[in-house]
Amino acid sequence: MMWRSARLIAGKDLRLEWRSRVGMNQVLPFAAVVLVMFAFALNPDSDLLQKATPGLFWVSVLFLALTTVGRTFSIESSEGISDSIRLSGLEPSGFFLGKVISIGVQLLILEVLLGIGVTVLYRASPAEWPLLLSTVGVATVGIAAAGTLYGMVAVSLRVRETILPLLLLPVLTPVLIGSTRAFEAAINETPADGWPWIGLMAVFSFVYVAAGIFGFGALMEDS
Amino acid sequence: MNSALLAVVTQAWPYVSASWIIVFGGLAAYAVVIVRRGKKLSRELPPEKRRWS
Amino acid sequence: MTNSETVAATGPLSTGSSTTRVIGILALIAMGALLLFGLWLSPDDVNQGDAVRILYIHVPSATIAYIGCALTTIGSVLYLWRRSQWWELTAYASAEIAAVFTAITLVTGMLWGRPTWGVYWVWDARLTTTAMLMLLLLGYLALRRLPADYDVRAKRSAIVGLLLFPNVIIVRQSVQWWNTLHQKPTLFANGLGARIEGLMLFTLFIGFIAIGLTFVWLLIHRFRVAYLAEQLEKEDLDRAIADRRAEGIVR
Numbered sequence: 001m002m003w004r005s006a007r008l009i010a011g012k013d014l015r016l017e018w019r020s021r022v023g024m025n026q027v028l029p030f031a032a033v034v035l036v037m038f039a040f041a042l043n044p045d046s047d048l049l050q051k052a053t054p055g056l057f058w059v060s061v062l063f064l065a066l067t068t069v070g071r072t073f074s075i076e077s078s079e080g081i082s083d084s085i086r087l088s089g090l091e092p093s094g095f096f097l098g099k100v101i102s103i104g105v106q107l108l109i110l111e112v113l114l115g116i117g118v119t120v121l122y123r124a125s126p127a128e129w130p131l132l133l134s135t136v137g138v139a140t141v142g143i144a145a146a147g148t149l150y151g152m153v154a155v156s157l158r159v160r161e162t163i164l165p166l167l168l169l170p171v172l173t174p175v176l177i178g179s180t181r182a183f184e185a186a187i188n189e190t191p192a193d194g195w196p197w198i199g200l201m202a203v204f205s206f207v208y209v210a211a212g213i214f215g216f217g218a219l220m221e222d223s
Numbered sequence: 224m225n226s227a228l229l230a231v232v233t234q235a236w237p238y239v240s241a242s243w244i245i246v247f248g249g250l251a252a253y254a255v256v257i258v259r260r261g262k263k264l265s266r267e268l269p270p271e272k273r274r275w276s
Numbered sequence: 277m278t279n280s281e282t283v284a285a286t287g288p289l290s291t292g293s294s295t296t297r298v299i300g301i302l303a304l305i306a307m308g309a310l311l312l313f314g315l316w317l318s319p320d321d322v323n324q325g326d327a328v329r330i331l332y333i334h335v336p337s338a339t340i341a342y343i344g345c346a347l348t349t350i351g352s353v354l355y356l357w358r359r360s361q362w363w364e365l366t367a368y369a370s371a372e373i374a375a376v377f378t379a380i381t382l383v384t385g386m387l388w389g390r391p392t393w394g395v396y397w398v399w400d401a402r403l404t405t406t407a408m409l410m411l412l413l414l415g416y417l418a419l420r421r422l423p424a425d426y427d428v429r430a431k432r433s434a435i436v437g438l439l440l441f442p443n444v445i446i447v448r449q450s451v452q453w454w455n456t457l458h459q460k461p462t463l464f465a466n467g468l469g470a471r472i473e474g475l476m477l478f479t480l481f482i483g484f485i486a487i488g489l490t491f492v493w494l495l496i497h498r499f500r501v502a503y504l505a506e507q508l509e510k511e512d513l514d515r516a517i518a519d520r521r522a523e524g525i526v527r
Contacts, residue, residue: 149439153432157422166418167436170411171443174450181454196453204446211439218356218431235327235391242330242387243315246337246380247307250490253376257497261291264504270287272507274500275362 002213005094006101013072013102023106027067031110034060035117044122053124054183057114058176061143064110065172066165068103069147073155096148096216100209104144111136128186131194135182138201142175145208152219174204291500299493306486313479321476327391332479334384336487337377338406344374344491345409345441348416352437355430364430365506367437368420369498373491375413381406401452408447412440426506 017023038056042049049056115136118124126132150167154160178197185194265273314332321328351367354360385403386396397403420433472480 149435153419153435157424159422163415163418163422166411167415170408170415170447171439173408174446177450177454200446200450200453207439207442207446211435215356215435215438219435221431235325235329238387238391239315239326239329242333242384243311245383245387246333249376249380250494254494254497257494257501258290258292261497261501261504262289264501264508265287265289265291268504268507268511272511273287273504275503 002091002094002097005090006097008090009095009098010101010105011098013075013099014105016075017102017106022071023109027064027110028113030067031060031064031114032117034063035114035121039121049122050124053118053122054180054187056122057118057183058139058179060114061107061111061139062169062172062176064114065103065107065143065147066168068106068110069151069168070161070164072099072103072148073151073160076155092217092220093213095220096152096212097209099148099151100141100144100212103147104140107140107144108136111140125187127189128191128194131182131186131191131198134198135179135186135194135201138198138205139175139179142201142205142208143172145205145212146171146175149208149212149215152216175201178204291497291504296493296496299489299496303486303489303493306482306489310479310482310486313475313482318475318479324392327388328476330384330388332483333487334381334388335480336483337384338381338402339484340487340491341374341377341381341406341409342444344370344377344495345413345444348374348437349439349441352434352440355434356438361430361506364434365499365502366495367434369495369502371413371416371420371437371440373494373498375410375417376494377487377491378406378410378413382410399455401448401455404451404455405444405448408451409444412443412447416440426509 035056038052038060039049042052115126119126147168150164150171153167154164157163178201182194182197185191185197310332314329318329318332320326347370348367351363351365351370354363355367382403385406389398389403390396416433416436419436420429422429
């Protein structure tokens with residue numbers, strides 16, 4: 001039952017995304033703008049940009065996550081859609097997982113494209129693919145789960161746009177630290193340094209998925 | 224000139240005094256604000272609604 | 277009306293009570309003792325000199341901030357589980373006072389760092405985690421204070437509050453690991469070192485008692501203020517509804 005609800009919600013959201021093409025038309029160009037801005041800020045001729053690439057990549061992902069989460073929940077709060085969702089009998093935990101999957105998929109696509117951009121523009125040299133891919137996987141789950149939970153906390157609040165970053169970004173700092181260090185370990189070809197961080201982020205993701213599954217019911221009672 | 228500056232900086236007492244004054248002053252100020260707000264709110268409510276029951 | 281009837285009719289006019297008076301007096305005595313021992317009777321440290329006197333406030337404040345944060349999480353869990361307003365208000369009050377003590381921890385930490393390390397700030401594990409704790413608490417408080425229906429506000433804040441302490445633990449772990457990557461040994465090591473003893477240890481204990489009692493005193497008052505505020509909101513709401521109803525009555 002939970003998984004059926006999850007599939008329904010994820011399917012609806014991703015279909016909406018695909019049809020509206022906002023992701024392609026606006027969010028992706030925004031990512032490109034961010035990449036270029038960092039290059040201007042950090043002087044591409046020096047080593048600095050290359051050394052900072054993992055950090056810049058993940059900071060950009062966090063900003064893209066804010067946009068993605070914000071948009072995912074603004075769909076719900078417009079036009080009384082939230083009432084119809086509540087009345088439809090969808091399980092809250094299923095709704096939560098559906099949102100996590102939807103946000104996660106959108107983020108993954110953005111991360112892949114951002115990764116290509118970073119490799120080309122900053123001349124990064126990816127290596128240690130198992131570590132890189134595991135980092136992307138576990139970090140994305142964590143970001144999507146925390147984003148969905150706090151996105152729902154902030155839904156239909158007039159101050160949603162300012163309170164969501166304030167709530168979400170401090171919470172995501174372990175993911176930022178972990179994924180950046182893991183990427184650095186991969187690029188420096190010292191993977192042993194990176195794997196402990198994967199473990200930490202796995203714990204983080206577990207905590208947030210669990211919190212969402214058990215806590216989403218309370219949030220949906222009267223959004 | 225440099226060594227005199229260093230001596231002032233490494234002298235701990237200005238920092239110790241500042242810490243204690245800020246902490247005690249800050250806590251006292253916070254306490255006063257809370258108690259005052261409590262009194263004001265108490266006045267605005269009927270007596271039977273003023274305490275947890 | 278007789279005197280006792282008048283008193284009963286007026287009810288308590290402040291958030292104070294015999295409990296808070298006792299705790300308050302004990303807290304003041306403990307603070308006095310802390311002043312005496314902290315600033316005068318205890319010796320200065322072999323390495324840090326007089327700067328160690330700041331730590332008698334800094335360390336207990338940090339501890340009580342974390343305890344307050346844990347209390348907020350516990351209160352949030354109990355609110356979500358039992359819908360107990362008592363626990364929700366406790367969570368809120370505890371978070372605000374924990375924020376006060378977190379600020380104190382940060383300020384005293386910086387004022388201790390300047391004479392000891394020469395700089396106001398280092399990205400060491402404890403200071404960084406405390407700064408993150410401050411941000412997490414500010415987020416919770418910002419959400420809790422939004423004007424909205426009590427139940428909506430309480431439930432959403434409770435979700436944030438429930439995750440507060442787990443967040444602190446995860447952040448602390450990641451910051452500590454991060455820190456060992458670029459460790460600068462002796463200079464940024466734990467301020468009190470392993471060998472605190474004798475009169476200095478005793479002064480530290482007094483610090484814990486004084487700060488702990490102050491926390492409890494503030495918590496009781498802040499809880500009562502929060503309760504009064506919610507009551508007042510309900511009163512205003514009831515009054516507005518009654519006014520509306522009265523308007524609808526045909527004369």
